[in-house]
Amino acid sequence: MDREKGSAAERYQASTSHWDMVKDRRGWGGFYESIMAMMIVTAGIVLITASLTFMAAHEDRGRGGGPECREVIRAVLTDRTLAPSDRMLDLRQADKVDWTSLKGGADIGMSVFLTFADGTTRTLYREDMQDQGERYSISEPVNILERGGTVSASLLTVWVWYP
Amino acid sequence: MGVVPLKDRLGIAGLFDALIFLAVASLVSVSLIATLSAHVAPVEAVNERIEAAHTVLLRSTVNDSRGNPSTVEELFKLRGPGDGCEEHVTSVLDLLLPRSGWRWSVERGEHRWAFGSKQVPNGDVICSIFRAPIDGQEVTYRLEAWPLR
Structure with missing residues (x-):
């Protein structure tokens, strides 16, 4: 068993x-x-x-423009020397602006200019642009405070490129 | 090289099948997210752009019928458009809203002015409205914009 x-x-x-x-x-x-x-x-x-x-x-x-491009245009629009109020630029102060500081320390080339409704343009800051490499641009509507109290409409454009 | 045991072969095959499945699932989920979010992000950006363009237009100055500079907002609030006002509005909005169709209208009591396109097309139209009180009334500025195809 x-x-x-x-x-x-x-x-x-x-x-x-x-x-x-x-x-x-x-x-x-x-x-x-x-x-x-x-x-x-x-x-x-x-x-x-x-x-x-x-x-x-x-x-x-x-969305248009690289991250540095958007940072630069935001820095221009919030610079208290150049922009006394929201989207209002006082061009009489343009010479006092430290444009290179608006890059935020980034190693980039930059140009900033305005286009007006009559087709004219005005360069605020310019560096020599390279023919090759990545380039970005971005534009924002702004008002320009001019002499005599006139306020014009303009398109602020920033170009950024990587050297 | 010895013979790979059945258990190992089954494991490698399972791992391979799982990776293929994950790759396909990732592609499908990402394309779904991209499709759904693609309609949200540009609308926000376009909305912000149209609000900004409208603000800039209203704050810009134009000569009134007496030749004195006045902001577009005040011009319609106190009097009405003078000579050159339509040209000013058209040139400003064409500059600030490239590749877009637009219609800008102002309503003050019984008065109504409209500039730009005669008709608003069917489809996606972004609208920016500013209201300003004056003498118990209200002035309404309305900017409608849409992408040109």
């Missing part, structure tokens, strides 16, 4: 270890499987982050 019992127990143990092996082959739960799961999740996060980063860079270009 004991021999038969022992034989049955051995047969049962052998069968369960066989099914454990089958489950282990086709299922989850092992050390290597957990490593693989973490790798897959990490790869997914990396892929989505990279895609969103490229998409954000594409949007930056779509």
